[in-house]
Amino acid sequence: MYPKEFEYASPTSLGEAVALLKKMGPDAKVLAGGQSLVPLMKFRLASPKYLLDINGISNLEYIKENGKFISVGALTRHHSLERSELVKQKLGLFSETASWIGDPQVRNNGTIGGSLVHSDPAGDWGSAIIASRALLKIQSARRERIVDSDHFFKDTFTSAVAPNEILTEIRVPVPPDGGRSAGAYEKLERKAGDFATVGVGVQLTLSRNRKTFEQAGIGLTSLGPTNLRGKKAEKALVGKNVSLETIEEAGTAVSEEVKPTDDVLRGSAEYKRAMARVFLKRALTRAARKAGASGV
Numbered sequence: 001m002y003p004k005e006f007e008y009a010s011p012t013s014l015g016e017a018v019a020l021l022k023k024m025g026p027d028a029k030v031l032a033g034g035q036s037l038v039p040l041m042k043f044r045l046a047s048p049k050y051l052l053d054i055n056g057i058s059n060l061e062y063i064k065e066n067g068k069f070i071s072v073g074a075l076t077r078h079h080s081l082e083r084s085e086l087v088k089q090k091l092g093l094f095s096e097t098a099s100w101i102g103d104p105q106v107r108n109n110g111t112i113g114g115s116l117v118h119s120d121p122a123g124d125w126g127s128a129i130i131a132s133r134a135l136l137k138i139q140s141a142r143r144e145r146i147v148d149s150d151h152f153f154k155d156t157f158t159s160a161v162a163p164n165e166i167l168t169e170i171r172v173p174v175p176p177d178g179g180r181s182a183g184a185y186e187k188l189e190r191k192a193g194d195f196a197t198v199g200v201g202v203q204l205t206l207s208r209n210r211k212t213f214e215q216a217g218i219g220l221t222s223l224g225p226t227n228l229r230g231k232k233a234e235k236a237l238v239g240k241n242v243s244l245e246t247i248e249e250a251g252t253a254v255s256e257e258v259k260p261t262d263d264v265l266r267g268s269a270e271y272k273r274a275m276a277r278v279f280l281k282r283a284l285t286r287a288a289r290k291a292g293a294s295g296v
């Protein structure tokens with residue numbers, strides 16, 4: 001099916017883009033990689049009157065370290081995050097997450113910003129930003145604001161980004177002391193390239209002697225109306241011994257706090273709850289080992 005007719009604009013600066021969004025009003029849609037929006041338009045589930053293509057804005061696509069943060073431009077492709085040496089070295093959770101998204105075509109075109117604003121609870125990036133406690137920079141014609149990852153997802157397919165705003169940057173805190181911090185993303189999918197039946201992102205920092213969990217971030221995919229934080233599971237870890245027993249307790253906590261639904265394609269809520277437990281334990285064990293823990 002073809003999309004309905006629309007007017008197209010291709011600004012070359014952020015200032016021009018937000019001014020155009022203000023003028024066009026709520027009938028406008030931002031176009032980034034088009035991997036979610038274009039199919040929606042073809043099925044006529046979205047029929048924007050104006051399409052604002054931000055691909056001509058050159059300074060929205062970057063990965064750089066700025067002091068305490070690694071800053072990622074919203075237009076950065078999944079593939080760039082998967083391949084970046086800086087991301088591999090300091091944000092293993094992000095390179096792993098990127099590698100699980102769709103297929104090479106989707107990863108070459110799709111952007112981290114588009115994925116986050118789309119706010120599909122089955123989107124993998126949502127869990128990475130929650131686990132890493134990232135900040136999101138959002139721009140309108142009037143102001144710039146920063147939203148933290150716990151307040152970014154408002155509902156299924158609804159983010160904190162208003163129709164007159166553009167998500168410009170994802171700021172990820174650099175984990176403390178490289179060697180004792182590590183992240184991992186584990187995903188259960190029906191077949192290669194599928195959306196998650198269950199996905200779990202973790203970001204850990206161990207104490208200097210590697211005996212206790214000092215910090216823990218847990219993001220959950222396809223386990224509720226939005227990506228969720230595994231709050232009870234995080235609590236079950238922080239300050240506790242790095243041991244199989246502690247990881248088991250976090251697994252029990254996560255299976256009690258998730259909010260999955262039955263679905264004919266990917267299984268019952270009960271199955272997803274059980275898989276959340278299994279996949280969290282896998283992600284925690286792997287991240288703890290990467291951070292130098294022994295005995296897990």
Ligand SMILES: Cc1cc2nc3c(=O)[nH]c(=O)nc-3n(C[C@H](O)[C@H](O)[C@H](O)COP(=O)(O)OP(=O)(O)OC[C@H]3O[C@@H](n4cnc5c(N)ncnc54)[C@H](O)[C@@H]3O)c2cc1C
Pocket residue numbers: 029030031032033034035036037038074075100101102103106109110111112113114115116117118122123124125161165166167168193194195196
């Ligand atoms: C076959 C297939 C398989 C996929 N598999 C997965 C998967 O396994 N895991 C996964 O997480 N995702 C998957 N996806 C989705 C993919 O990650 C998309 O790239 C992503 O959801 C949207 O990013 P985009 O850049 O293509 O955004 P677009 O499609 O261009 O836009 C998506 C939405 O975000 C808005 N938007 C985009 N950028 C901005 C911005 N900077 N500021 C404000 N609004 C903005 C648009 O207006 C639109 O509403 C898959 C997609 C396909 C087609």
